[in-house]
Amino acid sequence: MNRVLVTGASGFLGRHVLPRLQSLGFEVHAVAYRNGVDLPGVCWHRRDLLEESAARDIISQVRPTHLLHLAWCADPANFWQTADNLRWLDATTRLFAAFAECGGQRVVGLGSCAEYEWGSEVHCHESTTPTHPFSLYGKAKLTAGHWLDAQATAGQFSAAWARLFFVYGPWGHRSRLPGVVIDPLVEGRPARCSSGIQRRDYLFVEDAAAAIVAILDSSVEGAVNVASGEPVPIIDLLKGVAHILNSEHLLQVGAIPDTETNNPRSISADVTRLRDEVGFTRSVSLDEGLRRTADWWRQTRYSQAS
Amino acid sequence: MNRVLVTGASGFLGRHVLPRLQSLGFEVHAVAYRNGVDLPGVCWHRRDLLEESAARDIISQVRPTHLLHLAWCADPANFWQTADNLRWLDATTRLFAAFAECGGQRVVGLGSCAEYEWGSEVHCHESTTPTHPFSLYGKAKLTAGHWLDAQATAGQFSAAWARLFFVYGPWGHRSRLPGVVIDPLVEGRPARCSSGIQRRDYLFVEDAAAAIVAILDSSVEGAVNVASGEPVPIIDLLKGVAHILNSEHLLQVGAIPDTETNNPRSISADVTRLRDEVGFTRSVSLDEGLRRTADWWRQTRYSQAS
Structure with a gap:
């Protein structure tokens, strides 16, 4: 049976992701900093992933086959430039490394449209649009995505990087x-x-959650825009x-x-990969x-x- | 007095860099995995930076104001795809973190033209040419450069990323x-x-060394191509x-x-930044x-x- 570990599981996106993973037959393990969400069948783990040993501990305890990493600093007041972005970058690479060490198979990490260069107008394509983030948040996300891609290239696991646009x-x-x-x-x-x-480009949160779960359940590699198009x-x-x-x-x-x-x-987002390779359209x-x-x-x- | 720590100091590029740093008045500390190079006035430290504690130890011992990070896996037979690239990426971020913790001021790391997307023909510009490396080496270097940039954006130090082309x-x-x-x-x-x-684009190694030292001695931030143009x-x-x-x-x-x-x-390389912002031309x-x-x-x- 496939066993998935979800970080940031009690967050805006995370709580919409959990039931979809269950409906696909995953055994769902969820990490949250504070309290979990009441959802039958989900196994909650209360941990602070910024602690040095947390990632290795939780991964070696759960031994997941799949990893969906949503956790990151998300305080609307300061997330663009807080130095916490570097702490989350660090924690993220520890998590990916621990997952690889435990023989994990498939990772999806959460990226952002803020990884792209924003001119006066931007239509974002995963491989042709320049990635020059204006913010520390965008830079840290971009770095985490590249790190994941390097690990996948080294054969440590299969991985995709879901670049989320605007969600409501x-x-x-x-x-x-x-x-x-x-x-x-x-x-x-x-x-x-x-x-x-x-x-x-706004996407309803349940559609965003469904798209990310579909990416996890696919074999698509690399960056994938998650948006309505x-x-x-x-x-x-x-x-x-x-x-x-x-x-x-x-x-x-x-x-x-x-x-x-x-x-x-x-x-705006080019959603060709999401539509044609992942097979997702919003509902x-x-x-x-x-x-x-x-x-x-x-x-x-x-x-x-x- | 400015004190510089040079990694990979006994390598092809490293040994040409040391006398130039001395001539600029730096107190030079050099890290090598094996033996150092006989050069009066250079203080050698024999360390394996892949060891978890090595970066923190050497940085806290030397307390450098400047860091020139040249070390990386460089075996011509396998450097493009060896998983050692990930180990060097890891070691590199530990080094940068330790340098920041010790109050270091200025870092230059060594990037590569392999960070750019290589089509059938490529003229590489630091900010407009897409970065989609075909190799694990290129991906790991790109990730390290982004990591450094994120730290600099967070105000941890001033930093540049020297993207080296072909050297002889x-x-x-x-x-x-x-x-x-x-x-x-x-x-x-x-x-x-x-x-x-x-x-x-081939550059004589002494010119490449001079260019990299000039970048370290400047306040230029971000990626800089190092090539003849x-x-x-x-x-x-x-x-x-x-x-x-x-x-x-x-x-x-x-x-x-x-x-x-x-x-x-x-x-080929666009060398406008190197020429106009750093003020370097080959001799x-x-x-x-x-x-x-x-x-x-x-x-x-x-x-x-x-």
Whole structure:
């Protein structure tokens, strides 16, 4: 039986990944820094992967055949430039090394569209778009992906690097889009936002989780963009949720000035590899995804983890 | 006083680097796996950097302000794909981490033109040419360079990554060009070679050493190509040494078939950064360099390290 170890398993993406892995027949082991998520059949391991011996301990205990590494520093307030990115890079290579030592077969690590060079507009292709990240986060992710690729080239295991674009949905952070707007709107307060003219590739979190699990379950090697392939103006996203919440009058478009730097007019993804080699296409439309996101927000209000 | 630690100091490039560092006023500490080189004023440390504690030990003992990291697996027979590349990648990040911990100021690491994607022909620019190495060596070097860049971005030190192209000169390996041809010719034996139509950017080893020291002594950050900027057909190099050795009749051009894979028609370097930002231009012409290489080979014959 295939046994998968999932890091960052209690996070935004991780909690959506677990049931999909179970449905594919994996024995699921999940690592979390704090508490796990109540899900029957998942074996939780509470560990801090930044501790030097943690990776080796957990890997030698679980002896997974598959590794899905989602954990990384993700505080919206500082993840772009915090030196914690280097600590996570270090922890990540320790994890990959321990997995190789234990005879693990297949790894998928979580990369980012921030690994690409962002000009004024960028359409990201895995092998032809230059990778010159503006942020320490992007640089550390890029380095981790290259490290994994080198290990795979050396025959240590099979590996892919899932470069995630923009994700939204239940359990999204309230300081990120579209949460930053939904949060006040569900309370009937005005929601200030920028012009929203920038185009971004948004994927519903359950689709993102399904794509990443499909990559793990495939034999595709190297970098794979995880996105919808259909960028939309951010304002469409915001107006969409405002419409669903019957509160378009509370949306204050342009109340916040647009960020000048590292804010391309468009960030889109070439999803040819994901579609043709992994065989994945999204199943939740933007409208449907926004409706489900808004529903979840209304139901949970302030009960979600902040 | 600035104190530099040089790894791989007894190697082909390393031994040419040491006197230049001394002439710039550095206190020079040199690490070698085996024996050092007899050079007054250089302090040698015999260590195997692949040992887990070696980097931290040597760095905390020497406490260098500058680090020039040249050591890597370099066996011509297997360096492209040996798993030792991963061990050197690991050792390299330990070295950089230890240097940062000790408050080191400036690092230059040794990269390679093999980090770039080699199509049928490639003109390599540091930031616009895609980096998709065909070899494990190239992948590991690329990863190390990205790791260094991430540390520099986090403010741990100032750093540059010297991407070396093709180097020749005294102490070159006899199984590499042009040694593979000079070696038989100085003995009066026939020298078999391929067509030699491929163009490569060759730099005399003393110029390469001077360029790398100039980069260390500058504040330039990130990747810098180290090359002449003037690619020549390999056959010009071979005919040049045969002419100097009065043995053109012994050169058997085409006796060895050209390698089909990973053997681009041309590999050249954009040296704008090296010239304009570092302020370096080569001082030894190809003719002069070949003459000095042939002279050295004649004098030492088989006495050089193999």
